[in-house]
Amino acid sequence: MNRIKILAEEVANRIAAGEVVERPVSVVKELVENAIDSGAKKISVTVEKGGKKLIQVTDNGHGMSHDDALLSFERHATSKIRTVDDIFNISSLGFRGEALPSIASVSTLTMITRNADSDIATQIDFRGGQLINVTRTSANIGTTITVKNLFGNVPARKKFLKSEMVEYRHILNYLHYQSITYPEIHFTFNADGVRKLNYPAVNSFRERMTAVFGRDFFHRDLIEIDAKNDFASVSGYIGGLEDEQEIDLTDLHYLFINGRFIKDRIILHSIRAAYEPFLKKFRVFQAGKLPLYILFLHIEPGRVDFNVHPAKLEIRFTDPGWVHNFIKSTLTKALLKYEDLKYNKIKEKIKTQLQETPTPAIDKKIFSSRSEKIRFNDYKKEFTELYQPDLFRKNDQHDLDLLAKLAPAAKEIFHLPEEEIINPWQLHQSYIFVQVEDGLIIIDQHAAHERIIYEKVLHRLHGAPPLQQKLIFPLVVNLPPYFSSIVAALINDNIAEINKAGFNIKTFSNDAVVIDEIPAELKDWHGEEMFLDILKKLEEEYQETEDFRDSLAKSISCKAAIKAGMKMSKKEMLSLINDLFACEVPYYCPHGRPVIIKMTMSDFEKRFKRIG
Numbered sequence: 287m288n289r290i291k292i293l294a295e296e297v298a299n300r301i302a303a304g305e306v307v308e309r310p311v312s313v314v315k316e317l318v319e320n321a322i323d324s325g326a327k328k329i330s331v332t333v334e335k336g337g338k339k340l341i342q343v344t345d346n347g348h349g350m351s352h353d354d355a356l357l358s359f360e361r362h363a364t365s366k367i368r369t370v371d372d373i374f375n376i377s378s379l380g381f382r383g384e385a386l387p388s389i390a391s392v393s394t395l396t397m398i399t400r401n402a403d404s405d406i407a408t409q410i411d412f413r414g415g416q417l418i419n420v421t422r423t424s425a426n427i428g429t430t431i432t433v434k435n436l437f438g439n440v441p442a443r444k445k446f447l448k449s450e451m452v453e454y455r456h457i458l459n460y461l462h463y464q465s466i467t468y469p470e471i472h473f474t475f476n477a478d479g480v481r482k483l484n485y486p487a488v489n490s491f492r493e494r495m496t497a498v499f500g501r502d503f504f505h506r507d508l509i510e511i512d513a514k515n516d517f518a519s520v521s522g523y524i525g526g527l528e529d530e531q532e533i534d535l536t537d538l539h540y541l542f543i544n545g546r547f548i549k550d551r552i553i554l555h556s557i558r559a560a561y562e563p564f565l566k567k568f569r570v571f572q573a574g575k576l577p578l579y580i581l582f583l584h585i586e587p588g589r590v591d592f593n594v595h596p597a598k599l600e601i602r603f604t605d606p607g608w609v610h611n612f613i614k615s616t617l618t619k620a621l622l623k624y625e626d627l628k629y630n631k632i633k634e635k636i637k638t639q640l641q642e643t644p645t646p647a648i649d650k651k652i653f654s655s656r657s658e659k660i661r662f663n664d665y666k667k668e669f670t671e672l673y674q675p676d677l678f679r680k681n682d683q684h685d686l687d688l689l690a691k692l693a694p695a696a697k698e699i700f701h702l703p704e705e706e707i708i709n710p711w712q713l714h715q716s717y718i719f720v721q722v723e724d725g726l727i728i729i730d731q732h733a734a735h736e737r738i739i740y741e742k743v744l745h746r747l748h749g750a751p752p753l754q755q756k757l758i759f760p761l762v763v764n765l766p767p768y769f770s771s772i773v774a775a776l777i778n779d780n781i782a783e784i785n786k787a788g789f790n791i792k793t794f795s796n797d798a799v800v801i802d803e804i805p806a807e808l809k810d811w812h813g814e815e816m817f818l819d820i821l822k823k824l825e826e827e828y829q830e831t832e833d834f835r836d837s838l839a840k841s842i843s844c845k846a847a848i849k850a851g852m853k854m855s856k857k858e859m860l861s862l863i864n865d866l867f868a869c870e871v872p873y874y875c876p877h878g879r880p881v882i883i884k885m886t887m888s889d890f891e892k893r894f895k896r897i898g
Contacts, residue, residue: 306385306388306389307388307392307436309337309447309448310338310456310457311337311453313341313389313393314333314337314341314343314457314460314461315460316389317385318460318461320429321343322464322471322545323347324345324348324429325347325348326345326346326471327470327471328471328474328487329344329472329473330342330343330474331343331473331474331476332344332476332477333454333457333475333477333478334477334478335450336450336451336453338436338444340432340433340434341432341433341434342432342433343430344428345428345429345430346426346427346428347428347429348402349399349400349402349404349407349427349429350399350400350401350429351401351403351404351408355397356408356410356420358386359387359390359417360387361387390412391414391415392414392415392436392439392443393412393414393434393435394411394414394434394438395412395413395432395433396410396412396432397430397432398423398429398430398431399425399428399429399430400427400428401427406423407423408421408423409421409422414439448829451775451776451828452829452832454477455772455825455829457475457477458475458477458482458772461473461475461483462498464547465494465498466494466542467542467546467582468545469487469489469490469491469493469494470488470489471487472486472487473485482771491582492504495580497767498766499538499768500764503766506526507526507527508523508524508525508526509524509526509621510522510523510620511524517586518584518585518609519583519584520582520583520584520613520616521581522581523579523580523581524557524579525579526624527564527565527577527621527625538578539578539579540579540580541554541579541583542581543590543601544583544584544587544592546601548601550600552606553583553609553610555610556609556610556617557581557613557614557617558576559614560613560614560617560618560621561576561617561621588604589604708720708860709856710856711856712853712854714851715852715854716850717729718731718862718863720863724886724887725886725887725888725889726884727884728885729863729866729881729882730850730880730882731850731859732849733879733880734862734863734866734872734875734881735847735862736843736844736875737866737869737875737876737881738843738847738865738869739807739843740840740875740876742807743788743838743842743843744839746788747786747838747839752785752787752788753806753807754803754806755803755804755805755808756803757802757804760792761800761801761802761814762798762799763798763799763801763814763817764797764798764814765797765799765818765821766818767797769818769821770797772825773824774797776825776828777799777821783835787842788803788805788806788808789801789803789804789805790804799817801817805846807842807843807846808846809846810846819845820841820842823841823844823845824837824841827841848862866882
């Protein structure tokens with residue numbers, strides 16, 4: 287018997303599903319992209335249980351005929367390409383013809399579709415890759431695909447899915463990306479019976495971005511990008527260089543290439559290279575973060591290959607160096623222009639102020655008169671005999687008796703506070719150095735304070751009384767649309783825990799939070815911006831740990847802790863050290879990074895080659 291055999295269609299589809307369908311958002315991605323390719327002007331997505339139980343995508347595109355509907359479930363059946371050359375000139379989102387058979391092989395799938403040439407729609411039912419039923423039905427022009435019980439027949443794959451909240455977040459983020467890229471399409475999203483997104487069709491990216499990011503988005507420090515050459519064009523917005531941009535928008539990093547949301551290392555490096563000369567003074571950049579960027583790159587299809595990955599998650603440029611230089615030079619020119627405008631505004635402001643307040647005559651005289659500077663060599667060399675014999679004489683008995691009488695007073699004079707005895711000091715206002723008996727210890731001040739606050743908040747969440755500070759006026763925080771749809775349910779479900787941590791949130795409705803008390807540790811309170819930062823951090827942490835209390839404690843401690851670059855007095859440093867060693871786990875921050883490094887005298891002697 288032959289050892290090499292052709293795989294059965296079911297097995298081939300399962301293998302393809304392993305590449306194309308990783309999680310519920312993979313299904314949403316394939317179905318939405320097919321809907322966009324069909325010319326749809328309205329796309330509706332509905333999910334239940336984070337997409338594990340149900341995913342339904344409905345569009346009003348051109349639909350399919352009865353025969354095309356059946357063919358669409360054959361592997362590599364596609365209307366997007368015909369020849370080999372077409373593969374390297376892709377202008378559509380979907381083209382491989384693997385999506386529908388792959389999804390059908392790991393779920394229960396129903397498709398209802400109708401085109402303009404048909405009065406009757408076609409309904410096709412699959413279960414676990416097997417065709418169950420083909421019938422005629424009534425429906426509007428377009429396509430509806432319903433996917434139930436994803437990975438129900440592949441339990442080994444199903445167990446790798448994350449929580450419903452995590453899977454829901456992935457779907458929500460993807461729909462945000464698509465809604466930004468295609469403002470002419472009306473997107474709606476419903477999850478577990480609740481409308482989460484509703485973005486009606488608009489005429490411009492600017493209108494859609496206002497709907498997604500909130501009406502205050504364009505009041506930020508933004509730089510508009512718009513450049514093109516013979517082969518490509520790039521447009522969009524990048525963040526300016528004001529300090530406030532480090533607070534709340536460093537997580538908006540969107541890159542779209544030919545209508546696809548892409549994370550590409552080459553372009554990311556080009557953006558970083560453009561910003562680097564301008565941002566070296568900012569620690570947020572040194573920590574690996576960048577200001578916001580929302581860029582739309584359009585490049586000739588023949589210069590980019592989307593056929594690298596089955597799920598089209600990666601791309602390859604025919605000339606990556608050219609793309610890198612195009613993006614870097616475009617952003618560099620925009621940043622230089624931005625700096626020039628900012629400089630000219632300051633210069634004009636100073637010029638106006640000087641004209642409005644003329645310099646008094648006496649000041650002019652003071653600053654215009656020239657005074658002769660005395661050089662060191664011009665001083666007279668007086669008192670050349672500086673030797674004082676009695677300065678170096680030994681103490682006689684009279685002096686020793688006098689010192690003995692003054693000893694009690696001397697003890698009081700030289701009684702120093704604890705911080706002077708321990709004498710901690712800062713390196714670059716970021717690390718605390720303390721000498722110990724056998725060497726020294728180095729403490730990361732931010733990580734240490736983060737650990738202290740983290741344990742305090744955790745104790746409150748497990749029953750200790752909250753320490754709060756009341757705001758003079760209640761604060762109303764309006765959550766941006768792109769963000770409220772993610773955290774609204776998280777806050778509503780855990781509002782009691784949030785209040786235990788030290789907040790007092792009275793109401794939560796219509797994407798608004800009302801706060802009148804905050805945790806005592808939030809001393810450097812920036813109001814709305816800081817609260818949004820805490821929520822963003824909370825959502826990120828919760829996605830990783832799925833433990834709300836731990837995520838909340840980490841989020842508050844990260845934002846409340848003193849930052850690198852903040853000057854501390856010796857008394858403040860000593861208080862931090864004492865609080866740190868009172869913690870249950872003083873050696874690591876909440877995220878596992880070291881807080882303390884110890885260097886012994888032996889370590890120093892080895893480094894200086896004093897010992898082998």
